Amino acid sequence: MNFKVARLRVKELAEALGVDSPEIIATCTLLKIPASSPLSSLSVEQSKTIIDYIQQTQTQKNVDEK
Numbered sequence: 515m516n517f518k519v520a521r522l523r524v525k526e527l528a529e530a531l532g533v534d535s536p537e538i539i540a541t542c543t544l545l546k547i548p549a550s551s552p553l554s555s556l557s558v559e560q561s562k563t564i565i566d567y568i569q570q571t572q573t574q575k576n577v578d579e580k
Contacts, residue, residue, distance in 0.1 A: 522561050525552035531568055541567055 524542070528535045535552040542549035545567060547560050556564070 520558050521555045522558070523552065524549050524554045524556060527556060527561055527564065528552070531565065533568065537568075538564060 524538045525535050528538045531538075539549055539551070539554075541547075541564050542554075542556075542560075545563055547556070547563065548554070549556060549560075
C-alpha cells in the first residue's frame with residue numbers, strides 16, 4: 515500500500531503566511547531544510563518548523579519596534 519504524504523509548496527506556504535517566497539527559502543536555509551525554489555515541496559513537519567520560526571521572528575520584530 516502506498517500512502518500520499520501531505521506536501522506543501524514553498525509558494526503556498528508563503529501565501530498562507532503573508533510573506534514572500536524568498537523569505538521562506540531564506541528561512542529554510544537557516545533551518546537547514548532543503549528548498550531552493552518556490553516550487554520546492556515541504557513536508558508537514560518542515561512546514562510547522564518554518565511557521566514556528568517565522569511567527570517567533572515576527573513577534574520579536576513587534577517587540578523591538580515598541
